[in-house]
Amino acid sequence: MSQGLSNGYAISDPSEALKKPSTATELGRVADCNLDDFKEAIQSAYDAQPKFFYNTTGKQRGDLLRKWHDLIIANQDDIALILCLENGKTLAEATGEVVYAASFISWFAEEATRSYGVTIPSSYPNTALSTIKEPVGVCGIITPWNFPAAMITRKVAPALAAGCSVVIKPPSETPYTCLALTKLAVEAGLPPATFQVCPTKDRQAATELATNPLIRKISFTGSTNVGKMLAKLAAGTLKRTSLELGGNAPVIVFNDADIDAAVEGTMFSKFRCTGQTCVCANRIYVQSGVVKEFTEKLVARVSKLKVGSGLDPSTTQGPLVNAAAVKKIHEHIGDALSKGAKVEFGGIPEGYSTNNGFYCPPTVMSGVTASMIVANDESFGPLAPIFEFGTEEEVLQLANDTEFGLAGYFFTRDIGKAHRVAQRLQVGMVGVNTGKISAAEAPFGGVKESGYGREGSLYGLEEYQTIKSITVAI
Numbered sequence: 001m002s003q004g005l006s007n008g009y010a011i012s013d014p015s016e017a018l019k020k021p022s023t024a025t026e027l028g029r030v031a032d033c034n035l036d037d038f039k040e041a042i043q044s045a046y047d048a049q050p051k052f053f054y055n056t057t058g059k060q061r062g063d064l065l066r067k068w069h070d071l072i073i074a075n076q077d078d079i080a081l082i083l084c085l086e087n088g089k090t091l092a093e094a095t096g097e098v099v100y101a102a103s104f105i106s107w108f109a110e111e112a113t114r115s116y117g118v119t120i121p122s123s124y125p126n127t128a129l130s131t132i133k134e135p136v137g138v139c140g141i142i143t144p145w146n147f148p149a150a151m152i153t154r155k156v157a158p159a160l161a162a163g164c165s166v167v168i169k170p171p172s173e174t175p176y177t178c179l180a181l182t183k184l185a186v187e188a189g190l191p192p193a194t195f196q197v198c199p200t201k202d203r204q205a206a207t208e209l210a211t212n213p214l215i216r217k218i219s220f221t222g223s224t225n226v227g228k229m230l231a232k233l234a235a236g237t238l239k240r241t242s243l244e245l246g247g248n249a250p251v252i253v254f255n256d257a258d259i260d261a262a263v264e265g266t267m268f269s270k271f272r273c274t275g276q277t278c279v280c281a282n283r284i285y286v287q288s289g290v291v292k293e294f295t296e297k298l299v300a301r302v303s304k305l306k307v308g309s310g311l312d313p314s315t316t317q318g319p320l321v322n323a324a325a326v327k328k329i330h331e332h333i334g335d336a337l338s339k340g341a342k343v344e345f346g347g348i349p350e351g352y353s354t355n356n357g358f359y360c361p362p363t364v365m366s367g368v369t370a371s372m373i374v375a376n377d378e379s380f381g382p383l384a385p386i387f388e389f390g391t392e393e394e395v396l397q398l399a400n401d402t403e404f405g406l407a408g409y410f411f412t413r414d415i416g417k418a419h420r421v422a423q424r425l426q427v428g429m430v431g432v433n434t435g436k437i438s439a440a441e442a443p444f445g446g447v448k449e450s451g452y453g454r455e456g457s458l459y460g461l462e463e464y465q466t467i468k469s470i471t472v473a474i
């Protein structure tokens, strides 16, 4: 039963217990918002939005965002601990995510002051024609558990900078980080009603964000299936949509690559957050001339990874988010083995259980081919499958043979090939001789069924704005 709204948080009955990935034991319970809570939060955000926009300048909104940023940085250790406990990633990675999340807020604090219109020479005599940018209105925000802080700030910061209000449905597995960020946003002076948070496990209630006519934009990060479903629902009231969806990133290592750099880039792209990022390497294509050297060097690096609780400073690989995520990796390994691939390192240990935490050994496989599940399905875990290829033409065909198109990486010393392959990979983001591509200033987003829209960068603000043209007879 709903208990109404208080200070920007929707309050309802507590959810069933959330589990700590590191121990598989109870972490806590949060409110479990129902449909009435969502309707109330949306109405409240709708009433607040025009006041927020008309009573603040871009600079003032930027100042509020900057205060929010500073509070997050001042409290980064506490937020990182919450994030580590609910998501499982290591404390070092959690701290890195908090700083990354804050970087979107400082970026859009600046962008808030640079929202320019244009003047246009009119074809009518004695007429002045110009444009202004306006907020789209109330935005529904739905985000996944793998980046409990950054996926929220990457959407909420530009929305608030533009003068929108937001209703957030945080990920059911990791709601606490969002609640901590919200508390700091309110402390920073952002009007609570413009910043509504509705934790829920009730997916039907959450779809209100895609159907309620008071919401004018929905921004979703998560799986492609859920994104497609929300886009169809949002079409009913012609809402603006931004969709950041699943990936199936290729890493290509050419014969002429610096193999040590290729191994380091692959390690970062594959094992960041224990393989649970949408831009993680999912398929590693290595040209025949260097496949032996690359595999040996990758195995040597992977054998140094340490799996354990994210709270242990020596851990490099925290647990996966839940038991189902571990099961998926085991299925990918089992399928590849049954079709002739070989485990070079790791694999599924005898008598494996997730009763005491959702741990998954990092695994390297060789001899992987396009007929195996891992070639087409995002593993979202620490499985590094190596495919051998012969020519540039062949590998481009293989790399692009997927419905996804989020990130792609390759390693070469040939400058012509670098430009050619970067142009021909069907993805939204390319890393050449690096596995590190994410930053507040870099446009983030995909093509094909990885979604549409760009977050961060000079394009991120306009996702939350409309252009109004004004024609004045003078």
Ligand SMILES: NC(=O)c1ccc[n+]([C@@H]2O[C@H](COP(=O)([O-])OP(=O)(O)OC[C@H]3O[C@@H](n4cnc5c(N)ncnc54)[C@H](O)[C@@H]3O)[C@@H](O)[C@H]2O)c1
Residues within 6 Å of the ligand: 142, 143, 144, 145, 146, 147, 151, 169, 170, 171, 172, 203, 204, 206, 207, 221, 222, 223, 224, 226, 227, 243, 244, 245, 246, 247, 277, 278, 279, 378, 380, 406, 446, 450, 451
């Ligand atoms: N492209 C990107 O920027 C990006 C970033 C991070 C994650 N991802 C993708 O997200 C996926 C992993 O995240 P996930 O498992 O949390 O995805 P998911 O689609 O299951 O869930 C994402 C969010 O949607 C909510 N949700 C799920 N079903 C819903 C429904 N029927 N109605 C309303 N809300 C619903 C979830 O509770 C969560 O908040 C991977 O595919 C990954 O690639 C993409």
Ligand SMILES: O=CCCC(=O)O
Residues within 6 Å of the ligand: 146, 147, 150, 276, 277, 278, 279, 438
């Ligand atoms: O998982 C997707 C987001 C990760 C990133 O921003 O690099």
